[in-house]
Amino acid sequence: MASSMYRMKPLFDPYAKIEIMTDMYRMKNLHDHDARSDPVSTEIVSNGSAEDDDFVKFLEGRQEELLKRLDKLRQLLSEPIVTPGASPKKIPTSNQGSKMTVQAVDLVKLGLSQDVVFNVNPAHPPHSLLGLAKLWSGTLDFNVTCHTHSSVRNLPKPAAELQEKLAALAPGKAPACLNIRLVWKEVDGDACFVISPLKSVPISGEVNFLRFLNSCVAGKLGDVEQTILDDRLDSCHAISVATVPKSELRSHHQNVFEGLKTSKWLSGDQPSILDVACWSLKSRDGEKSAAQEEAEEAIASRRGGGVADKTTAKEMEDAEIEDAGMEDAGKGNAGMEDAAIRRGPTLMATRSAQARSDLLEG
């Protein structure tokens, strides 16, 4: 210690002897691990009169009460987040993924009483809108009005093509209709979704827009499934954001396609929002080939391991087309679309944009 400082009297003497009082019960040191596991010590603690028993009961009751309250709180927190003005929705606890609930979607309750604005960067056309229209046909109709913001001078061809397709969306017979104003605009990232500037913050990113709509329309899954879905959607979003380093891209791809290992669709046995998000992403940029190939390889190898016999990517694709055909027979026109979505990881990468659009129209 520096000698230039005042010398102070020690605050306590660490070596002083501590006198232990003798007029109380002697207890074993609680902090001593070995002592705690000693059954004798508990005996001493609980060794009391009838008065003490009452006290323990009182404590137990109190603990029960606290646990109950905690349970309640947990239940409250696990409910899906609803937009302001909406009353809390019942949680559909079914494990059926994004399969539609039968009751009509009440848009007003969800705070979507007016039209919503979907600002989209024309470089990244949101094909997901087409996918959604088919995925939720009969449950929710989409009425999309397209505008071009003054910050965009010329609309690129893919964007213009999508605009035509959206305009051609026939009004369905669903009980609810969501009016979307699609604005081609120079936005940060790929898209920005505005519900009401007064009551909510904008939602950034196409994948997050899908996530939000899904939570409104399809409700929430079980905790585990929801977390897995959210995680994969996060990966999907990460892939869509250009700032993610290349090294991480591969793991994100793997994460997204993880579901194909065990089930027909990216998430469970039904087409889900994840399939739509992924398909839209792949339709958007066919040129992002390097990372994509990696993902394909990863899937192919994993498939090879998972399914007993080794199938090549090509064979897999053929098999899937057959599957799609079968679904076609069952589901009608929507099946083709779904098939296109499903084949996302393999077929989408290899086919040209034109072929894809043909498929869609078909």
Place this chain on the structure above:
Amino acid sequence: MTIPVNPNPEEGDGTLSKKAQKKLAKDAQKAAKKTEKAAAQVQPEKDEVDVSVGRYGNLPMIRSSRGGEFERLYGRSFAHVKELDAKLANKDVWVRVRLQTSRAKGKQCFVVLREQSSTIQGILAVSDKISKQFVKFASTINKESILDVFASLTTVPKKIESCTQSDVELNIKELWVVSSAKPQLPLLVEDAARPVNEAEQEGLNIKVNQDTRLDNRILDLRTPANQAIYRLEAGVCRLFRDILTKNGFVEIHTPKMISAASEGGANVFTVSYFKGSAYLAQSPQLYKQMAIAADFDKVFTVGAVFRAEDSNTHRHLTEFVGLDLEMAFKYHYHEVMKVIGDLFTEIFKGLRDRFRDEIEAVKQQYGMEPFKFLDPPLILNFPDGVAMLREAGVQIGDEDDLSTPDEKLLGRLVKAKYDTDFYILDKYPLAVRPFYTMPSPDNPKYSNSYDMFMRGEEILSGAQRIHDADLLTERAKHHGVDLEKIKAYVDAFRYGCPPHAGGGIGLERVVMLYLGLDNIRKTSMFPRDPKRLTP
């Protein structure tokens, strides 16, 4: 200057006091000394040979005369200041410019020369070819005088931030005054052009107020921002004409002197008309509709409109330029609304693409936000607008008209949500529209009418007009309009008239709002309001 005061006024001028006499003598002595000194100063200069004779001076008044010293001037080619850049370095050029500022510093004289919105620095330094007298002459020229300057263009090592041509300067070789300005100016163009926000930040707090500007409009109009505003205004007018003509519209001219007030009657100017009186037209509405009834199908007109409203606000003028159009349609008035909406989009695009420099010049001085719009324009129904306002906490009835603050608030809400400064509000309540507006077939409370807004202010009000004489009479009665007064108007529809709709905009207001300016007087070259008839 001091005026000698007579200390003994009773004595009169004839007999000055001794003190005063002494003072006078002293003054006289002083004056004599002064002239002597001045003469002594001039003497050596006179002795010196002026090497620059014939390179500077005042040009005789240009009266387009031939012969004499003018002969050598013909055929001289001039460059525009805005074309002068580093590419023309070391070349000699003639320019005709105004002197914005001059600053003499020893044997040098720096000048800033301006041609319209472009400025360039000029330098004159004493040398073997430039005499002291030349430099002195240059430093005594009044600001805002018009000059012919011959100079060689040289690049500068450091950018000249105060001039638009910042890479080059003029090494003046000849300088002739074509038209001299008065030495005292009511306002300096430099002050009038100072950016509004900069004046607040810095110590330089010379602001020219609006009235001084309007009283000395020709000087004020010389600022780059004003040069830009009126060029842009001309652009709006031209785009309006071009786009509509391309769409098959016919330009018509309607009378400005009318016999009876077309709308209401309270706010019209009366002028004497021989033995009786006439009114100044407050809208070409009736004549547009008559042109439609006369099978012109699509018409537009550009002309003065007069409103005798005693409102002294930032957005009212008593005379303004009206751009009006009327169009027959087949089955739905939205055909017309779409044409008008697209017209605006085209105008905005035209301005954005062709008037970038002008917009930049206005931004320099007034610091505006760029105008944003959607293509095709955003169309909201009136009830939707009301719903948005209610969401924001405004209490408003279903059939109430929007007050000006409500309109502004709605404009901000729309901007926040859709990011557009232009939108159309469709289906206004019938109760708040004039009697000739067609009621909505779906809901009798509403009407087939629309307003268009720029930056939250209404710029166009239009509707499908009733083209049936009987319905028109019924609606007029309902509104309590005197049928006698509108007989000519109603009769126009008795011989068959196609369904039609239209609207009109004020040119000044559109330019003001496009540029985000705060006063309509900034976009009217010689504005007329209840308190101003001159210049």
